[in-house]
């Protein structure tokens with residue numbers, strides 16, 4: 001693997017390392033970060049390693065080892081200060097599962113001018129020119145798979161604990177819809193087999209990830225599909241738009257909308273799906289986009305229209321304006337582009 005010796009030397013020389021991942025951390029961001037944290041602690045016992053996320057992890061990931069020790073930058077009590085305190089002596093920053101510092105949201109202010117070298121490990125398209133050492137490969141199913149390959153290339157597979165293997169498996173299944181997309185090579189299945197050999201209970205993990213929602217979340221999903229999903233058969237598209245008051249009605253928690261945007265794609269004639277949700281501070285609309293097949297890049301769509309990006313079939317971004325205007329804007333895009 002290219003760059004692996006450069007990484008080895010950076011790791012050997014570092015005394016204090018921060019691991020971080022994108023805002024609204026998902027299964028892959030959290031899985032990759034916690035596995036990398038666990039590996040680094042085992043391989044470099046002299047080095048201090050901590051994870052800091054820009055904001056809270058969803059509840060269904062809280063069982064992953066180490067998550068509750070991670071710093072949450074936007075934690076009202078001490079998040080920003082704790083991050084800054086830790087960063088003061090940091091001489092290495094590992095950036096996982098994102099391609100530009102802006103994906104750290106407000107936490108980017110703490111990293112942008114920091115003198116420590118930044119290592120990127122990511123599987124999104126077009127990494128920004130903000131990193132000192134870049135591991136970027138869009139053929140990887142997940143950043144978790146990338147972490148596994150890097151650990152292997154460093155000769156560290158035997159240092160992966162069962163908890164690290166569990167974290168990696170979470171990243172693998174959440175970024176591939178349990179192996180139904182994004183798996184580009186047989187090597188991904190071999191990795192899953194290796195994780196099983198490390199002792200993970202894959203049924204138990206699937207249950208923790210997929211069967212841990214609240215009743216309110218299920219009701220919100222029902223409401224979305226029954227009353228909120230708008231389908232545009234001629235454009236082969238659909239969207240769901242949710243206001244803050246609707247989300248509040250269902251006691252919305254981070255992670256509750258996980259997977260919502262995929263549902264409309266189960267309709268045979270729908271190839272493009274969007275989810276719009278008013279942000280909690282009402283400063284913008286969070287946008288999620290999904291497509292199926294290999295002719296419609298929602299990464300391009302997110303870049304062009306929603307200040308965002310992501311993958312070919314899964315991307316996200318922001319709309320700055322009112323929810324109603326966002327809906328009209330999207331309908332206009334559908335008319336113009338499809």
Ligand code: 5GP
Nearest residue numbers: 288289307308309310311314315316317318
């Ligand atoms: P989700 O819709 O699940 O939030 O995100 C889907 C994909 O799009 C993920 O790979 C995520 O990293 C990417 N993504 C989501 N929001 C943004 C954004 O605001 N900017 C960029 N560049 N990528 C995003």
Ligand code: MN
Nearest residue numbers: 028097143175
């Ligand atoms: Mn990912």
